[in-house]
Amino acid sequence: MGRPKEFEPDVVVAKAMDAFWTGGYAGTSPADLAEATGVGKGSLYHAFGSKRELFDKALDLYGRAGSEITEAYLNEPGTAKERIRAYLAFLVDTDLDGPVRRGCLAANTALELGGRDPEATESVRRMTDRTIELLAERLRRGQRDGDVAPDVDADAQAHLLMNTIVGLRVMARTHDGPVLHQIIETALSGF
Amino acid sequence: MGRPKEFEPDVVVAKAMDAFWTGGYAGTSPADLAEATGVGKGSLYHAFGSKRELFDKALDLYGRAGSEITEAYLNEPGTAKERIRAYLAFLVDTDLDGPVRRGCLAANTALELGGRDPEATESVRRMTDRTIELLAERLRRGQRDGDVAPDVDADAQAHLLMNTIVGLRVMARTHDGPVLHQIIETALSGF
DNA sequence: GTGATTTTTGACTTCTAGTTCAAAAATCGT
DNA sequence: ACGATTTTTGAACTAGAAGTCAAAAATCAC
Numbered sequence: 001m002g003r004p005k006e007f008e009p010d011v012v013v014a015k016a017m018d019a020f021w022t023g024g025y026a027g028t029s030p031a032d033l034a035e036a037t038g039v040g041k042g043s044l045y046h047a048f049g050s051k052r053e054l055f056d057k058a059l060d061l062y063g064r065a066g067s068e069i070t071e072a073y074l075n076e077p078g079t080a081k082e083r084i085r086a087y088l089a090f091l092v093d094t095d096l097d098g099p100v101r102r103g104c105l106a107a108n109t110a111l112e113l114g115g116r117d118p119e120a121t122e123s124v125r126r127m128t129d130r131t132i133e134l135l136a137e138r139l140r141r142g143q144r145d146g147d148v149a150p151d152v153d154a155d156a157q158a159h160l161l162m163n164t165i166v167g168l169r170v171m172a173r174t175h176d177g178p179v180l181h182q183i184i185e186t187a188l189s190g191f
Numbered sequence: 192m193g194r195p196k197e198f199e200p201d202v203v204v205a206k207a208m209d210a211f212w213t214g215g216y217a218g219t220s221p222a223d224l225a226e227a228t229g230v231g232k233g234s235l236y237h238a239f240g241s242k243r244e245l246f247d248k249a250l251d252l253y254g255r256a257g258s259e260i261t262e263a264y265l266n267e268p269g270t271a272k273e274r275i276r277a278y279l280a281f282l283v284d285t286d287l288d289g290p291v292r293r294g295c296l297a298a299n300t301a302l303e304l305g306g307r308d309p310e311a312t313e314s315v316r317r318m319t320d321r322t323i324e325l326l327a328e329r330l331r332r333g334q335r336d337g338d339v340a341p342d343v344d345a346d347a348q349a350h351l352l353m354n355t356i357v358g359l360r361v362m363a364r365t366h367d368g369p370v371l372h373q374i375i376e377t378a379l380s381g382f
Numbered sequence: 383g384t385g386a387t388t389t390t391t392g393a394c395t396t397c398t399a400g401t402t403c404a405a406a407a408a409t410c411g412t
Numbered sequence: 413a414c415g416a417t418t419t420t421t422g423a424a425c426t427a428g429a430a431g432t433c434a435a436a437a438a439t440c441a442c
Contacts, residue, residue, distance in 0.1 A: 001409065001410040001411070001416075001417055001418075002408080002409060002410075002416085002417040002418025002419065003407065003408040003409055003417080003418050003419040003420075004408075004409065004418085004419075005418090005419070006419075006420075024217075024303065026215075026217050026218065027217065029398075029399055029400080030399070030400060030401080031398085031399080031400095039420095040420065040421060040422080041400090041401090041421090041422090042401095042402085042403085042419095042420065042421060042422075043419070043420055043421080045400090045401065045402080046418090046419065046420080047419085050400085050401080051399090051400070051401090100306060100307075101305065101306035102306065103302060103305075103306075107302065107361055108302050110361055110362075110364045110365050111294060111298065111299050111302045111303070111361060111364060112215065112302070112303065114292065114294075114361075114364030114365055115291060115292035115293065115294075115364050116291075121364065121365055124364075124365050125365040125366065128362070128365060128366070153377070156373060156374075156376075156377045157377065159370065159373060159374050159377065160355075160374050160377040160378055162358075162362075163355060163358035163359060163362055163374045163378075164351075164354060164355065164358060165358070166357070166358040166361045166362060167353075167354035167355060167356070167357040167358030167359075167361070168354060168358075170298055170301055170302060170357045170358070170361060171301075171319070171353075171354055171357060173301045173302060173305030173306050173312065173315075174301050174305055174312055174315050174316040174319060175316065175319070179350065182347060182350060183347075183350050183351050183354045185347075186344070186347045186348065186350065186351040186381070187351055187354075189381070190377075190380070190381045192386075192387055192388075192439060192440040192441070193386085193387040193388025193389065193438080193439060193440080194387080194388050194389040194390075194437065194438040194439055195388085195389075195438070195439060196388090196389070197389075197390075220428075220429055220430080221429070221430060221431075222428085222429080222430095230390090231390060231391060231392075232391090232392085232430090232431085233389095233390065233391060233392070233431095233432085233433085234389070234390055234391080236430090236431065236432080237388090237389070237390080238389085241430085241431080242429095242430070242431090
């Protein structure tokens with residue numbers, strides 16, 4: 001009963017995620033969020049409590065969506081190196097196209113709130129660790145399939161790859177495609 | 192003539208750099224800057240024009256200081272790999288100790304203003320490129336000294352190392368020492 | 383000391399962020 | 413159609429950010 005909601009909460013969170021992604025946490029005002037979602041400021045507060053809680057939901061959505069994309073890319077047919085190359089190239093290319101170079105919401109958040117804000121830090125850490133796990137699994141599968149040398153330390157390489165991804169997504173703010181793709185190739189020559 | 196300044200501009204810029212480093216650009220208010228520098232708000236505006244101009248000077252100082260540290264580390268006696276390892280370890284360790292995990296001012300700025308603010312973006316890009324150059328030079332010297340294999344592409348490795356550094360300084364916000372040092376070791380095994 | 387010049391001080395202004403709230407609107411059960 | 417419940421709306425509020433300004437203070441040249 002009661003007056004029905006005039007919006008789909010999931011859709012609003014997705015739109016808010018986009019706004020935060022583009023503008024950063026501090027850089028996105030309640031007014032911006034109202035504009036981006038098409039929902040009145042008051043309604044947003046009624047539905048989500050605070051800007052911060054809405055951001056948490058947005059970050060959560062980002063993590064789940066990112067995880068799905070990672071799995072999808074790594075599970076397509078091909079060798080471990082081919083699939084990881086395709087995944088990194090995808091990340092860099094989507095960072096670069098589009099009029100605003102917004103990078104990675106998780107990395108952005110890590111730098112904007114990391115260290116200061118325990119909850120956001122923890123959320124980003126979980127996201128990162130999940131990706132590391134997926135990469136390590138894919139490398140081990142490559143070893144079983146025979147396309148990755150057995151003496152490669154899958155776990156260590158996965159950590160380095162994750163670190164490389166983070167670096168790429170920051171450098172996408174300041175450097176151009178060819179440089180970034182060259183970095184990808186050099187990184188892949190490590191295993 | 193006229194009333195003499197009651198502060199050393201260079202010292203004030205250094206203190207402002209510290210404040211911006213800890214709090215971010217948007218997160219550091221004129222009041223914070225006045226407190227951090229010990230100079231009144233009005234005087235700061237009188238001397239530097241705007242928060243933004245003061246930030247530019249702070250970023251510039253950061254770049255010059257960083258460049259000196261890089262040169263110092265790479266030029267100590269030792270092989271290229273030893274010196275680069277020491278340099279990366281130094282960066283990670285200084286990121287980690289101290290009560291606030293503030294990471295790297297340049298990387299923070301790249302993510303906070305990069306893409307949106309052309310001048311800041313350019314400044315960060317110059318800083319990055321300078322470091323890449325220093326790393327590449329050190330690798331080439333290693334090849335001349337015989338401690339780096341001649342088939343290593345010094346330029347490509349330097350780019351990858353720079354990318355690794357950026358990644359490390361972001362991950363220092365969310366991850367712990369052992370993980371980061373393991374990443375350094377894995378990265379160094381690439382050449 | 384006087385005047386010219388520059389710096390300091392702190393009050394003041396304007397603007398916006400983030401949030402709250404009271405009243406109106408929309409729905410359901412009966 | 414009424415009351416209960418929930419949502420929307422827009423105004424209102426508080427706090428703080430960024431910047432401005434006039435007056436006081438400190439120096440030097442003369």
